[in-house]
Amino acid sequence: MVLVENEFFEVYESLDKIFIRVHKEGFKLKDFETIMKQQRRLKLTSFQTLREALQTPAPEPYEIGIWLPVLVLSISKDSMTVSLQVNDTEDALVRNEAQLNKQIRMIADSMGLRCKLNHVTPEQVINEKNIIVGKGIEPERGADAVLNYFESPVIKPMIREDGRADYFDMNFICEIEENQWLGEKIPATEGESGINVYGEIVTALAGKDASLRYDPNSVYESEEEDRIVLRARHNGVLDISDGTVKLLQHLTIQGDVGIETGNLDFKGSILIKGTVTPGYRVRALGDISIEGNTGVTGAELIESIAGDVNIRGGIFGNHTMVVRAGKNIYAKHANDVLLEAMEDIYISNYAMGSNLVAQNVYLDEHRGKIIGGETSVTQSIKVAYAGNPHERRTNLSIVVPDRTERMAEARAFADESEKLKEEYKKREIQVAQLESFYDKMTQEQRFAFENSKQTAATLKKRIIQLDEQIQTVLLSVRMVGQEEISVTKEAYPGTVLQIGKFSSMLKKTTCGSFKIEGGKLNV
Structure with a gap:
C-alpha cells in the first residue's frame, strides 16, 4: 500500500513495515515531519536510515519504520489495568461505535484478557489521550497489627482556678495489680486476593506485623479471643519510659515508717500513706511519695536514686535531715533541711534555714519565701521573697560551670x-x-x-x-550567660546574690531580675 508518492520518493507499507524508495535527492529531512503528521500510523524506527536514503537515491527500498494498528491495547506492569491507544482518530473504525468496541473485544480476546471491558465512545477517543478500558480486581492488603498499651497518668501539676500550678496534687505512682490488663495486640490479617486482567489470582499482602514490647519477668502474654493480651505477673508500679512495658517493684506503707517497719531500702518505688518518723531512713531506686498531710519531721534520710521525691506536707529537718532525688523534689515547705536534686526543686510556701542544691529552684512567685540558708543552683532561682525584714543572711547563688x-x-x-x-x-x-x-x-x-x-x-x-x-x-x-535570680516581690537587706564570681549583699529592699549585664551583677 502506497502511502506517499512524489517526484523524490515513494513511501509504502508492506506486512506492517514501512519502506522508502528514493528516485531523486534534494528532499529536506525536516520536511518529512509533515508526512508523519499526515500518516499518524507511521512510526519511524531508524532516523539514520531515512537520512541515508534521502541523500542516496537507489532502486532498492530502505526499511525505515513500522505501520501501527489503529487500536492498541497495553497492559500495565502489574497486569491490573488495560489501556487503549488510538493511533489514527480519523480512521473510519474509530467513528463507528459498534465496530470500535467489537474490535477492542477481539484484540482483548487475542491477548488472553479475561477482565470486563468498559464501553468506549468515539468522543472519548477524540478527547482523551489515555483511555482505561479494563481493570482487574485489586487485592485488599490485610490490616496491620494494632498495639494498645495501658496509658499511665501524666505527671504534671494541676492548674488552680487562680491560674497557679499546684505541684503537690500529682500522680507520681501508677499502681498495678496482679493480672491487670497492660496492653494487647490485635494480629495482622492476611488480606483478600485479587484477580488481574488475565483472570489470574493475585495474592494479597498480609498486614504488617508488630511485636509487643514488655519485660517477661514482670509481664506475661496470653491469647484471649482474637488478640494477644499483656497482664501483670504481680503487683507493682507501671514503667513504660523506654517503650517497654514493665512493672517496678512497688511498696505501699499504709501508715508510718518507724518502729513497725524499720528503715526502708527498696529497689522499686515507695508510697507512704503516713510519714517517716524521726531518725528513720527511706531509700528507693524509683519514686518516693509521702502522702501524709503533716509532712516529715526529723527523719534521717529520704533518697530516690533515679526518681522524684514528693512530700505532700512540709519538712522539718531539725538541722540533720537530708532529702535527695535523682530527678526532682516537691514539698510544701522546708525547714532546716538539706535538699539535693539532680534536676529541680519545687517548694510551695517557704524554705527557712535550709540548704537547697539543684539545677533550678522554684517557689510560688506570689508568696514563696526563701529565708536564711544557702540556695545553690546552676541555672535559675525564682522566688517571691528573699530574706526577711530582720535582715537574716540569705545566700542565693548560681554556680557557673567551666x-x-x-x-x-x-x-x-x-x-x-x-x-x-x-x-x-x-x-x-x-x-x-x-x-x-x-x-x-x-x-x-x-x-x-x-x-x-x-x-x-x-x-x-x-x-x-x-x-x-x-x-x-x-x-x-x-546557658552560660543566661543565669538569673528572680525575686518578684521583695529581696531584703542581708540577702547575698551571687552569680559566678560576681556577688553583692543587698543594703536595701529591692526586687527584680538579677543577672550579669555588662560584665557585672545588675544589683
Missing part, C-alpha cells in the same frame, strides 16, 4: 554512648532475625527471646540516659 570541664564530660558520655550503640545494634539485629519465628517458639524459647529483648531494651535505656546527660551538659554550657 566550659572546658563540661565539654570534656560531654565527650566522655558520648564515647560511652557510641560503644553501647554498637552493642545495641548487634543485639537488635539478632532479635529482629528471631522475631519472625516467634509464633513457632516454645514457652521456654519465648521467655529466652523476651529476655534478649529486655537486654537490648536495657542497653537502649542506658543510651537514652547518656544522650539526655549529654544534652543536659551541652544545655548548661549554652
Whole structure:
C-alpha cells in the first residue's frame, strides 16, 4: 500500500513495515515531519536510515519504520489495568461505535484478557489521550497489627482556678495489680486476593506485623479471643519510659515508717500513706511519695536514686535531715533541711534555714519565701521573697560551670554512648532475625527471646540516659550567660546574690531580675 508518492520518493507499507524508495535527492529531512503528521500510523524506527536514503537515491527500498494498528491495547506492569491507544482518530473504525468496541473485544480476546471491558465512545477517543478500558480486581492488603498499651497518668501539676500550678496534687505512682490488663495486640490479617486482567489470582499482602514490647519477668502474654493480651505477673508500679512495658517493684506503707517497719531500702518505688518518723531512713531506686498531710519531721534520710521525691506536707529537718532525688523534689515547705536534686526543686510556701542544691529552684512567685540558708543552683532561682525584714543572711547563688570541664564530660558520655550503640545494634539485629519465628517458639524459647529483648531494651535505656546527660551538659554550657535570680516581690537587706564570681549583699529592699549585664551583677 502506497502511502506517499512524489517526484523524490515513494513511501509504502508492506506486512506492517514501512519502506522508502528514493528516485531523486534534494528532499529536506525536516520536511518529512509533515508526512508523519499526515500518516499518524507511521512510526519511524531508524532516523539514520531515512537520512541515508534521502541523500542516496537507489532502486532498492530502505526499511525505515513500522505501520501501527489503529487500536492498541497495553497492559500495565502489574497486569491490573488495560489501556487503549488510538493511533489514527480519523480512521473510519474509530467513528463507528459498534465496530470500535467489537474490535477492542477481539484484540482483548487475542491477548488472553479475561477482565470486563468498559464501553468506549468515539468522543472519548477524540478527547482523551489515555483511555482505561479494563481493570482487574485489586487485592485488599490485610490490616496491620494494632498495639494498645495501658496509658499511665501524666505527671504534671494541676492548674488552680487562680491560674497557679499546684505541684503537690500529682500522680507520681501508677499502681498495678496482679493480672491487670497492660496492653494487647490485635494480629495482622492476611488480606483478600485479587484477580488481574488475565483472570489470574493475585495474592494479597498480609498486614504488617508488630511485636509487643514488655519485660517477661514482670509481664506475661496470653491469647484471649482474637488478640494477644499483656497482664501483670504481680503487683507493682507501671514503667513504660523506654517503650517497654514493665512493672517496678512497688511498696505501699499504709501508715508510718518507724518502729513497725524499720528503715526502708527498696529497689522499686515507695508510697507512704503516713510519714517517716524521726531518725528513720527511706531509700528507693524509683519514686518516693509521702502522702501524709503533716509532712516529715526529723527523719534521717529520704533518697530516690533515679526518681522524684514528693512530700505532700512540709519538712522539718531539725538541722540533720537530708532529702535527695535523682530527678526532682516537691514539698510544701522546708525547714532546716538539706535538699539535693539532680534536676529541680519545687517548694510551695517557704524554705527557712535550709540548704537547697539543684539545677533550678522554684517557689510560688506570689508568696514563696526563701529565708536564711544557702540556695545553690546552676541555672535559675525564682522566688517571691528573699530574706526577711530582720535582715537574716540569705545566700542565693548560681554556680557557673567551666566550659572546658563540661565539654570534656560531654565527650566522655558520648564515647560511652557510641560503644553501647554498637552493642545495641548487634543485639537488635539478632532479635529482629528471631522475631519472625516467634509464633513457632516454645514457652521456654519465648521467655529466652523476651529476655534478649529486655537486654537490648536495657542497653537502649542506658543510651537514652547518656544522650539526655549529654544534652543536659551541652544545655548548661549554652546557658552560660543566661543565669538569673528572680525575686518578684521583695529581696531584703542581708540577702547575698551571687552569680559566678560576681556577688553583692543587698543594703536595701529591692526586687527584680538579677543577672550579669555588662560584665557585672545588675544589683
